[in-house]
Amino acid sequence: MKRNVTILGATGSIGLNTLDVIRRHPDRFRVHALTASTSVDSMASLCREFRPRYAVMADQKGAEALFSQLADLPLTQVLVGEDSLCRVASDRECDTVMAAIVGAAGLVPTLSAVRSGKRVLLANKEALVMSGQLFMDAVAESGAELLPIDSEHNAIFQCMPADRIRNTLAAGITRILLTASGGPFRTFSADSLRSVKPEEACAHPNWSMGQKISVDSATLMNKGLELIEACWLFNVSPDFVEVHVHPESIIHSMVEYADGSVLAQLGSPDMRTPIANGLAWPERIDAGVAPLDLFQIGKFHFERPDLQRFPCLRLAAEAFQRGGTTPAVLNAANEEAVAAFLDGKLCFADIAVIIEQTLDRVATVAADSFDTIFEKDAEARLVAREQMSLASAGGVS
Numbered sequence: 357m358k359r360n361v362t363i364l365g366a367t368g369s370i371g372l373n374t375l376d377v378i379r380r381h382p383d384r385f386r387v388h389a390l391t392a393s394t395s396v397d398s399m400a401s402l403c404r405e406f407r408p409r410y411a412v413m414a415d416q417k418g419a420e421a422l423f424s425q426l427a428d429l430p431l432t433q434v435l436v437g438e439d440s441l442c443r444v445a446s447d448r449e450c451d452t453v454m455a456a457i458v459g460a461a462g463l464v465p466t467l468s469a470v471r472s473g474k475r476v477l478l479a480n481k482e483a484l485v486m487s488g489q490l491f492m493d494a495v496a497e498s499g500a501e502l503l504p505i506d507s508e509h510n511a512i513f514q515c516m517p518a519d520r521i522r523n524t525l526a527a528g529i530t531r532i533l534l535t536a537s538g539g540p541f542r543t544f545s546a547d548s549l550r551s552v553k554p555e556e557a558c559a560h561p562n563w564s565m566g567q568k569i570s571v572d573s574a575t576l577m578n579k580g581l582e583l584i585e586a587c588w589l590f591n592v593s594p595d596f597v598e599v600h601v602h603p604e605s606i607i608h609s610m611v612e613y614a615d616g617s618v619l620a621q622l623g624s625p626d627m628r629t630p631i632a633n634g635l636a637w638p639e640r641i642d643a644g645v646a647p648l649d650l651f652q653i654g655k656f657h658f659e660r661p662d663l664q665r666f667p668c669l670r671l672a673a674e675a676f677q678r679g680g681t682t683p684a685v686l687n688a689a690n691e692e693a694v695a696a697f698l699d700g701k702l703c704f705a706d707i708a709v710i711i712e713q714t715l716d717r718v719a720t721v722a723a724d725s726f727d728t729i730f731e732k733d734a735e736a737r738l739v740a741r742e743q744m745s746l747a748s749a750g751g752v753s
């Protein structure tokens with residue numbers, strides 16, 4: 357039986373890599389639905405190639421433009437808006453959903469896939485960071501099959517016994533070693549971080565990714581979000597997870613066992629490996645990834661993360677410890693600050709400053725409903741924008 361796959365965020369880096377794996381296996385996968393925000397031309401050409409049942413755009417203008425481009429493709433129905441994203445994520449005919457919308461915008465459709473018990477391939481880490489316990493409760497209630505796509509979490513998943521990924525104690529696991537590339541500014545001084553440009557932040561040394569995650573990788577917020585993601589996925593506390601900066605990005609993470617064994621998953625830095633792993637799990641399929649040449653790589657290096665120059669990792673760990681709605685506030689403030697940096701309105705080093713100021717100003721409450729989480733997300737965005745206006749007026753540093 358072919359798997360019927362919906363790809364939320366089909367036009368992005370993860371979406372396109374997912375389609376590349378699917379393209380190699382027409383006998384195994386069929387594209388049920390593709391979604392995008394504004395990339396009409398890219399969606400039109402993907403629809404022509406993959407002939408999905410549905411194509412969803414975020415707004416009416418995009419949907420109308422796509423509809424007119426696909427006039428000769430009557431089998432693909434063009435839909436619009438968040439309700440339609442939820443519909444194609446929860447459709448009875450679809451069994452697998454790649455959750456690859458970037459940021460908080462992915463939470464509602466991803467949750468819809470979870471609640472309808474699909475195999476959910478989770479790339480959109482922000483959804484889990486924002487709603488942690490509620491998200492995992494929804495997974496448990498629906499019986500959804502949640503498989504991590506983030507390369508690190510997929511590596512950890514591969515290094516654990518499949519039936520004990522949320523019971524590390526019973527599995528004899530003593531530590532998770534979460535690797536980090538260190539990003540493009542790993543060796544930069546604190547002073548030089550003030551003048552780095554968005555295009556430098558987006559030029560990751562090892563990975564080709566969307567803009568937002570590239571900046572997160574440069575600030576180490578990505579590792580902070582991943583620390584929180586690991587705690588929820590594997591049911592562990594942050595002190596169980598130790599970040600190791602590994603600039604080669606060949607070891608994607610490791611799991612330490614009580615007998616001293618450390619299992620690692622290695623591979624070229626290519627997201628098609630974890631994507632293929634999730635799509636075909638528990639089987640293995642060709643992902644189109646070049647074989648690893650360890651003779652050419654020669655050496656591996658490891659460093660501790662520098663929390664002075666890269667405070668975002670510390671802020672994320674603290675936010676998780678504070679609990680409640682704080683991780684949602686952290687995520688919202690980060691999204692606002694990163695957008696402002698990419699827009700040339702905030703300096704790189706002030707991303708962390710704005711996040712910390714927002715965390716200080718937005719009260720933590722219990723994350724007892726998704727409505728509460730969305731309210732705090734909105735409040736944090738307002739506060740972060742206020743802080744950035746004050747900063748640009750010279751009021752705050």
Ligand code: NDP
Pocket residue numbers: 364365366367368369370371391392393394395396414455456457458459461479480481482505506507563564565566567568569627
């Ligand atoms: P991209 O920015 O490349 O792609 C984002 C996708 O989401 C695009 O299809 C975009 O559509 C769509 N989108 C953006 N905003 C909205 C919105 N408001 N409503 C609906 N759709 C929207 O991101 P990435 O592929 O890099 O990352 C996606 C997710 O995967 C992120 O959560 C990231 O952290 C995670 N991830 C990414 C990795 C990578 O290698 N890229 C690795 C590990 C995790 P459009 O093209 O029209 O803007």
